[in-house]
Amino acid sequence: MSFSLLRAxxxxxxxxxxxxxxxxxxxPTRAAFRKYSTPPPAPEAKSNTGLIVxxxxxxVAGGGAYYLFSGNADPVQAVKAATxxxxxxxxxxxxxNKIAEILDEAGDYDGDHAHGSYGPVILRLAWHASGxxxxxxxxGGSNYATMRFEPESLHGANAGLDVARGxxxxxxxxxxxxxxxxxxxxxxxxxxxxxxxxKVPWRPGRVDGFAEHVTPDGRLPDASQGAAHLRAxxxxxxxxxxxxxxxxxxxxxxxxxxxxxxxVGPWTFSPTTLTNDYFKLLFSESWVWKKWNGPKQLxxxxxxxxxxxxxxxxxxxxxxxxxxAKAYADDNDxxxxxxxxxxxxxxxxxxPTQQFVASEPWLMKTLDEQKK
Ligand code: HEM
Numbered sequence: 001m002s003f004s005l006l007r008a009x010x011x012x013x014x015x016x017x018x019x020x021x022x023x024x025x026x027x028p029t030r031a032a033f034r035k036y037s038t039p040p041p042a043p044e045a046k047s048n049t050g051l052i053v054x055x056x057x058x059x060v061a062g063g064g065a066y067y068l069f070s071g072n073a074d075p076v077q078a079v080k081a082a083t084x085x086x087x088x089x090x091x092x093x094x095x096x097n098k099i100a101e102i103l104d105e106a107g108d109y110d111g112d113h114a115h116g117s118y119g120p121v122i123l124r125l126a127w128h129a130s131g132x133x134x135x136x137x138x139x140g141g142s143n144y145a146t147m148r149f150e151p152e153s154l155h156g157a158n159a160g161l162d163v164a165r166g167x168x169x170x171x172x173x174x175x176x177x178x179x180x181x182x183x184x185x186x187x188x189x190x191x192x193x194x195x196x197x198x199k200v201p202w203r204p205g206r207v208d209g210f211a212e213h214v215t216p217d218g219r220l221p222d223a224s225q226g227a228a229h230l231r232a233x234x235x236x237x238x239x240x241x242x243x244x245x246x247x248x249x250x251x252x253x254x255x256x257x258x259x260x261x262x263x264v265g266p267w268t269f270s271p272t273t274l275t276n277d278y279f280k281l282l283f284s285e286s287w288v289w290k291k292w293n294g295p296k297q298l299x300x301x302x303x304x305x306x307x308x309x310x311x312x313x314x315x316x317x318x319x320x321x322x323x324x325a326k327a328y329a330d331d332n333d334x335x336x337x338x339x340x341x342x343x344x345x346x347x348x349x350x351x352p353t354q355q356f357v358a359s360e361p362w363l364m365k366t367l368d369e370q371k372k
Contacts, residue, residue, distance in 0.1 A: 086357050087177060092186065092204055095175050096364045099190040102167060109163065110255075117272040118167050119191040120254025125164035126188025126347060127250070128157060129181065132215040133349035135238045140219060141350015144209025145180030157220040160260035181206025185347040186364070192343060193366050195253060197274035198336035201344045201361030206351055223263065223309040224295060227318040230311060237349060239342070245324035246338040247346065248315050252278040256307060262295045265307035274339075279329035281306065282316045 099122070106118045129147050132140030146152050147161065168183055175183075182204045189200045221233045234244045254271050256263035268277040286301040287308055298308040315325045328335040344361060 087204070089358075089362055091175075092178075092182075092362070093364060095171060095178055095183065096186055096190050097367060097370070098171050098174060099168075099187050100194045100367045102170065103191065103194055110257075117195070118164065119195045119272055121160065121164045122167065122187045123191040123250060123253060125161050125168070126185050126191070128161060128220060129184050130346045130349045131221075131237060132219045133237045134215070134219065135236060139213075139350070140215040142181045142185050142347055143206045143350045143352075143355070144213040145184060145206070146209055146211075146214045148180060149211040149214050151217070152214045155217045155220075157217075157222075160257060178204075179206050179208050181208065181351075188343070188347060189364060191253075192274060192339075193364070195272055195274045198340040199363045200340050200347070201363060202347060203356050203358040203361040205356035205358075207355065221311060223261065223311045225311060227314045227321065230314060230321075237346075239345075241320045242324045242338065243342045243345070245315055245321050245328065246335065246342045248312060249276065249278050249328060249335055249339055250274075250343075251309075251312060252276070256297075256309070258294070263297050263307065263309060264294065265297075265299070265305065267306060267308065267312065269306070276328050276332040276335040278312075279315075279325050279335065282308065282312070282325060283329050287313060 103117050103119045103122065106116055108116075109118070125147075126142070129145060130142040132146070132152075133142075134140050140146075147158060147165070152158065153162070153165075164187070168180075168187055171187075172178065172180070172183055178186075185206070186202060186204075189202045192198070192200050219233070219236070221230060230244055231241070234247070239247070251267045252270075252274055253268075255266035258264050268275070268281060270277065281300070285306070287298040288301050290297050290299040290304075290307070296310055298310075298313055300306040315321045328338070348356075
């Protein structure tokens with residue numbers, strides 16, 4: 001049976017209420033499929049979203065509707081069994097290269113504050129896609145790329161990430177076989193590496209989920225809070241104090257935008273180059289509360305051009321966090337080593353190990369390395 005026939009049969013069978021068990025009526029809706037699933041791929045370039053739909057169709061057409069939708073089965077596993085397409089590391093390197101090239105095509109997207117790079121916002125997308133993970137319920141994380149769906153796309157913490165998703169979509173159309181979760185996390189890897197950061201080990205295997213996999217609002221950190229909040233939020237993802245501090249070093253990159261978070265300004269003088277300057281500046285500058293009508297944030301007393309969020313300042317005001325922050329301020333190599341490890345861990349949150357196509361993560365080459 002052709003793919004389109006399978007799909008048609010799937011629609012007919014899966015959504016005829018009488019044929020579908022009660023639980024299924026609350027799970028993937030017809031609207032969810034129509035609105036959010038990737039269109040069927042060309043035969044030579046299979047998107048795994050398309051494969052999910054195709055495999056679901058096959059199972060449903062085969063009378064497996066109850067099995068799939070009764071909540072006793074993992075549709076992803078059904079899909080995995082039905083899929084044979086495994087692109088090579090070289091294929092993923094091609095995707096990496098396209099992302100790396102597009103990072104510098106930002107022009108003045110960021111208005112007067114143009115970094116000339118999409119790097120920071122693409123890293124933020126990869127982090128927010130992964131940071132919804134909850135160890136206890138084993139939900140969220142980078143696996144299903146659920147930020148494609150409402151209401152997650154509209155969660156306050158994700159304001160502005162439509163920019164990054166739009167940029168990634170341009171890559172997706174060129175490589176329709178890659179899943180969104182793989183694409184976005186590979187984007188995060190490319191952003192770190194191309195902005196002079198360390199290598200971030202990465203491997204593919206995430207699959208596209210559905211709107212039903214969206215996690216509740218409130219799983220990402222609130223910048224106006226203190227140490228207890230950071231420990232609660234990152235502890236829920238499975239991170240300890242040292243990892244929280246290392247992750248915070250990402251704020252060497254990019255800036256805050258009044259129309260996204262309400263906060264304004266960059267953390268460092270070089271927002272498109274990853275260094276340990278975030279930690280150095282936390283210790284070397286005098287940080288004072290900014291006098292303005294906006295949310296509480298700090299500014300450096302001397303130039304008033306840099307900022308710190310309340311949660312950034314916690315990194316040096318909490319005794320345990322401060323120990324790690326000092327170590328990173330004193331040693332960029334140590335920061336890079338720990339940042340690489342913790343970002344690799346972050347990007348794999350929520351992905352079942354057996355889903356990865358490689359037993360060991362890969363080191364993707366930077367554009368510069370490939371010129372040599
Ligand atoms: C510690 C808890 C964190 C809080 C409270 C926090 C909060 C924020 C806020 C409020 C912004 C400004 C968004 C905007 O207005 O555009 C921001 C930007 C950013 N965050 Fe975080 N963040 C945290 C952790 C992280 C982590 C773990 C990473 C990556 C590993 C990260 C990477 C970034 C980047 C790269 C930007 C700049 C985006 C741009 O320039 O468009 N953040 N963060």
